[in-house]
Amino acid sequence: MKYNTRQKEAILKYLQTNKEHYFTVEDIWTSFMNNKESVSKTTIYRYLEELKNQSIVKKIMLDNQKTGYEYLDCDDACYHLVCCKCNKIIHINCESLTQTIKHILTEHDFVVTKKSIFQGICLECRER
Numbered sequence: 001m002k003y004n005t006r007q008k009e010a011i012l013k014y015l016q017t018n019k020e021h022y023f024t025v026e027d028i029w030t031s032f033m034n035n036k037e038s039v040s041k042t043t044i045y046r047y048l049e050e051l052k053n054q055s056i057v058k059k060i061m062l063d064n065q066k067t068g069y070e071y072l073d074c075d076d077a078c079y080h081l082v083c084c085k086c087n088k089i090i091h092i093n094c095e096s097l098t099q100t101i102k103h104i105l106t107e108h109d110f111v112v113t114k115k116s117i118f119q120g121i122c123l124e125c126r127e128r
Contacts, residue, residue, distance in 0.1 A: 007039045011047050015057065015071040021087045022060065022068040060117075083122035090122065 014028055025044045032039045048069055051057040055072060062068040063084070070080075070089065079097050081090040101112050 007043050008047050010037060010039060011044060012051075015051075015069075019071040020089050022062060022070050022082070022089065024062070024066050024068050026066075080117050081122070082117055082119050083125055084119050085121055085125040088122050088124075 010032065011028060014031060015023070018027075025041055025048065028044050029039065029041050048057060048059075052059050052069075057069045057071055060068045060070060079092050079094055081092060082088070083090075104110050104112055
């Protein structure tokens with residue numbers, strides 16, 4: 001039987017509050033330490049793995065070869081624009097991209113399994 005502990009609830013709240021960014025275990029742990037909350041890195045790792053298995057978070061490799069996580073709060077037609085400078089995530093539903101994925105399947109007999117991430121620089125970072 002799985003229990004919902006205070007630590008798990010705090011981790012999930014962090015994920016939901018920071019859903020516009022990728023995050024690492026270190027990010028979560030540092031946030032808790034700064035707020036004087038006691039959550040071990042082991043607890044964070046284990047709970048993120050549990051959430052990954054439930055498709056609540058997605059595990060990704062970041063450019064710096066660290067493991068990152070993304071809180072999933074959109075459907076299969078959702079795509080992500082990720083800022084390489086601030087790690088901001090912009091969720092978009094784009095019919096043109098959906099049509100492109102369908103075109104790849106029908107015209108090139110290729111199933112795209114990872115379709116959600118486009119990397120670049122967001123407007124706020126470009127204007128800095």
